[in-house]
Amino acid sequence: MELIQNICCVRLDNPSSIFSFSPSKRHFSFSREFNRNPHVSFPNQPLPKPISCKISTEQDSFTINYLVHSCGLPLESAILTSQKVQFQSPERPDSVLTLLRNHGFSRTQISSLVKKRPFLLLSSPTNTLLPKLDFFLSLGMSKPHLARTLSSDPTLLTRSLENQIVPSYDFLKTILRSDEKIVSAFKRTTWIFLEDHSKNLIPNLELLRKVGVPHSCISLLLTHFPEAMMENHEEFSENVEEVRKMGFDPNKSTFVLAVHALCGKCNKSIWERCFEVYKRWGWTKDDILSAFRKHPHCMMLSEKKIMKGMDFFVNKMGWPSKEIVHCPVILFLSLEKRIIPRCKVIQVLWSKGLIKKDISLNTVLLPVEKRFLERFVTKFEEEVPQLLSVYEGKVDPEGV
Template identity: 60%
Template sequence: MFSVNLYCKLFPFKKFATDSTASLPFLYKDGLIFNPTSSECSKNQFFINFCSTVDVGSPELESGTATSAPKKKKISKKLAKESSYTISYLINTCGLSPEKAISASEKVHFETPEKPNSVIALLKKHGFSKTHIANLVRRRPVLLLSNPEKTLLPKLEFFKSIGVSKVHLGGTISRDPTLLTRSLENQIIPNYNYLKSVLLTDEKVAAAVKRTSWVFLEDPEKNLAPNITVLKELNVPQSCIILLLTHFPEAIMQKSDEFRASVSEVVEMGFNPLRSTFVLALHAISGKGNKMIWARCYETYSKLGWSKDDIYMAFRKHPNCMILSEKKISRTMDFLVNKMGWDCRMIASCPTVLFFNLENRIIPRCSTVHFLFSRELIKKDVKLSTVLLPTEKYFLEKFVTKYEKQVPKLYDFYEGKIGIEEL
């Protein structure tokens, strides 16, 4: 949010006069008077004007009491002018907020728009949106002073050549613009060669970098290669290693000692290294973030009636059930157990149902089956998996079309077009 107080701290200004009807003083610069409360002055324009009133001879600057002069050195007029221009450019051309522009201006300075304009033009040409450009500049403002043809273009073309499409290029780079600061010959290409040797295709390499830039920023010999060796020693299939690296690269790029500990934990839980659930479980317990989520899920399931054995059974069947949100778990369990009457342990034996959309799949199917129960058209011992796992076509044939003679409007009820009282 626009904060005048913040600008006052960062940019000392000359007080010319005080308007008794306004809460802020007029500002004076080069014979011009600005009233920051005027409706004719937009927030951004006021901010730009405000920056231009920096008093480089202010005693506050010389004494070091101003926030913008921590080293107690007098700011030159050239620097003040440069800073003001840079900030206005970052706001109006790059789309940064005033606060972010101030922060970015501490890392990059320019007096003319030629070089940053050429960089932005190149990014737009390669599919970067306004949001992508704003994020890139906010994270790496110094890139605005890069040589677009010699420094940036070869890297953008390289990533496009390995399959990072124009649609995804802006998002991939803007999430971590550090990629554009690394040497193409000395880091990016060597990392690509290693990744290609593991993942086998450019498509998989592109998938990995879209997940995380780490695969191109870190030396693979430091953690990635040793961790892959650990998996190969357990005879984890190449397909599972590819799955882990393309979908959950942060798990396999842990520090080697942490990765070994995670692997040992998964083995002790009884997961088979030859199956894909092994690497899914490895991802679920890897890193501090996922470990916290795992613990939170454990607590949630316990509160909802699962025993320790139930939780570990569900985890072995579908490891990702331990990285769901508490809200998702609670809403689904509440409907299936409290409203539909299924035993909570039945859900533990079929945790896949926790991933289905509650409104679009679970409620319509369960409501339809529950209605058929109430009319004694089907037996109540129908398994939860029989109701929720089949394809849409199979479910309709088994539970809707089959009973349309007895209940003509059953399909409309299933679609949510009518209520149960209209059947």
């Protein structure tokens, strides 16, 4: 393995610099390139700020080479990471990498994990890391999901199994009551095993119980949106009060979904953006709040998703924009896989005068496929034999 030695203020982004490096002399020497090529010119603008680091020992060189070639880190990242972790031989880090690979970690995931928590390379694979991996696998989590979750945030691998992870699990089990739900929450954020539950989670749970939210809805919120349950208690309380003022029933799941939609600065920003997008389609404040009460997550859609859906329903199908107020859930459906195929069938039936023009969006888009086919395809197969082909996209509805 070629050792990297004595690098100081190296321009990593310009390996062809006219400065050359001489390891034996331990200094930079000016290249003879200038003498060979008198047309070499220097830019007037200052060079990018160099990466200032010093590699002065064989141990530094070994660590950097290992991080690059075995862990997949770019050279620049490896130099910076070597300031946090050092090793002289590959035995311990090799055993850690072998363990990770055997548990489904890809090279990219290993690189991400090492970059975030490099000192894990010095952990004991059998005594420290393996018991934690086995614990989560015992809950029913697959190796690919575990690798994806821990490479995204490997902090949990630095915590004690006995003093942090297991007690957190025991507490979550009293609320979620199944390992499947705990795994679902864990996939969304590892912090349900990291945070001090007495700080925010427990007070937030007690508040929801106090306002009358049933256990099933609390479990729903913690399972699918655990980050909302761990929000700062003061802010969480304000959101709960705001949702109550909007008229949500604490006994229904829409209450906790609305709380989630308002939790966090990011969600509030999305809420405000959606508000403006719906206004562009002629919705009033009351219309928007009405849709929000029916399906709170309609205020968490991307602008692109809303615009594409509204454009199709209003401009291509001719439905009034406020028709969607009564059924905002249709904005979540796939335009290509569900909405367009069904609406092509409806357009053919309209053109033949076989159904009324005022048919509701709910009736067309919400039934399961079997029910839709029975009601709008099979029922009219004698009058329009090609209707199934229209639905399957094999025939242009204009040619029927």
